[in-house]
Amino acid sequence: xxxxxxxxxxxxxxxxxxxxxxxxxxxxxxxxxxxxxxxxxxxxxxxxxxxxxxxxxxxxxxxxxxxxxxxxxxxxxxxxxxxxxxxxxxxxxxxxxxxxxxxxxxxxxxxxxxxxxxxxxxxxxxxxxxxxxxxxxxxxxxxxxxxxxxxxxxxxxxxxxxxxxxxxxxxxxxxxxxxxxxxxxxxxxxxxxxxxxxxxxxxxxxxxxxxxxxxxxxxxxxxxxxxxxxxxxxxxxxxxxxxxxxxxxxxxxxxxxxxxxxxxxxxxxxxxxxxxxxxxxxxxxxxxxxxxxxxxxxxxxxxxxxxxxxxxxxxxxxxxxxxxxxxxxxxxxxxxxxxxxxxxxxxxxxxxxxxxxxxxxxxxxxxxxxxxxxxxxxx
Numbered sequence: 083x084x085x086x087x088x089x090x091x092x093x094x095x096x097x098x099x100x101x102x103x104x105x106x107x108x109x110x111x112x113x114x115x116x117x118x119x120x121x122x123x124x125x126x127x128x129x130x131x132x133x134x135x136x137x138x139x140x141x142x143x144x145x146x147x148x149x150x151x152x153x154x155x156x157x158x159x160x161x162x163x164x165x166x167x168x169x170x171x172x173x174x175x176x177x178x179x180x181x182x183x184x185x186x187x188x189x190x191x192x193x194x195x196x197x198x199x200x201x202x203x204x205x206x207x208x209x210x211x212x213x214x215x216x217x218x219x220x221x222x223x224x225x226x227x228x229x230x231x232x233x234x235x236x237x238x239x240x241x242x243x244x245x246x247x248x249x250x251x252x253x254x255x256x257x258x259x260x261x262x263x264x265x266x267x268x269x270x271x272x273x274x275x276x277x278x279x280x281x282x283x284x285x286x287x288x289x290x291x292x293x294x295x296x297x298x299x300x301x302x303x304x305x306x307x308x309x310x311x312x313x314x315x316x317x318x319x320x321x322x323x324x325x326x327x328x329x330x331x332x333x334x335x336x337x338x339x340x341x342x343x344x345x346x347x348x349x350x351x352x353x354x355x356x357x358x359x360x361x362x363x364x365x366x367x368x369x370x371x372x373x374x375x376x377x378x379x380x381x382x383x384x385x386x387x388x389x390x391x392x393x394x395x396x397x398x399x400x401x402x403x404x405x406x407x408x409x410x411x412x413x414x415x416x417x418x419x420x421x422x423x424x425x426x427x428x429x430x431x432x433x434x435x436x437x438x439x440x441x442x443x444x445x446x447x448x449x450x451x452x453x454x455x456x457x458x459x460x461x
Contacts, residue, residue: 095125096128102234105177105216115153115172122149123145124143130175133173141405179216196254198260225286276293384404410427
């Protein structure tokens with residue numbers, strides 16, 4: 083955009099070449115004396131936040147916009163002689179990427195402690211992926227980005243991973259009493275965990291669009307105990323267990339032989355698959371063809387949750403402005419510009435949630451964590 087441009091007006095636009103940038107600032111280094119009448123072009127998948135004199139003065143959607151400042155070509159440069167020909171009327175534009183960022187990995191760096199009702203203290207590892215999207219650009223820039231010129235998914239993933247792991251530990255501590263119940267509840271755990279994390283993401287102007295648990299693995303000795311327990315649940319006594327192992331040994335011997343019966347069974351299975359596969363493919367294609375849907379034209383008010391038009395600046399039901407500049411970190415109430423205390427809970431707006439230290443082992447956790455990640459003790 084020309085750092086030493088004296089006469090011509092600026093033309094501001096941004097393209098995400100890497101596909102991984104959440105936000106990008108122009109100029110990338112410091113700020114600029116953007117002139118009156120500068121042109122700003124925003125794409126469909128973007129939103130632009132304009133900062134003037136250190137404050138966010140507005141968010142711009144798709145289209146071409148004219149920026150208004152007190153910087154006049156040549157005249158402002160001459161008037162800024164006392165400041166070394168550098169205008170004190172500084173401005174910058176933050177472009178935020180509205181696309182959904184997929185396949186972001188989360189997982190436990192160190193095993194988290196879980197108090198099992200049957201096995202005692204067990205350390206679990208968990209892995210998965212999640213998707214996120216920016217929904218409130220001004221809040222995202224004010225709360226998380228700060229003054230960074232470029233903010234990518236790699237730079238934010240470490241903090242988000244800490245949030246997901248802490249909420250995972252809290253959630254299984256509340257919902258699961260023993261890890262023997264885990265295999266049948268993966269989908270339910272993922273859904274409940276996503277709902278629990280959504281509030282954390284909304285504090286930074288982001289939305290969690292999907293979360294998936296790939297695996298929850300206890301130590302090898304605990305896995306062996308689970309296998310032994312499942313075997314004992316199937317067989318009433320050791321005699322039946324020995325009968326099963328004998329049958330399995332005979333089955334392996336039969337698989338290794340070239341008998342006519344074995345070849346006939348394989349041929350029958352191949353014929354069955356030949357009949358089944360065309361029907362399976364036809365059913366899959368027909369189900370995919372019926373899932374075409376047009377993009378939604380409505381959304382929900384961030385304050386009263388009523389349905390409103392997608393491009394509405396204010397809610398027709400409660401009148402609340404849809405561009406959020408700040409949120410209370412304690413209760414999540416939307417805060418207007420210049421408010422010192424939250425009107426809902428009364429706490430200071432600038433007050434940050436302090437980390438919590440476990441009383442038993444002294445480990446550091448999130449401020450509102452329910453269980454310690456190191457020893458599993460409830461706070």
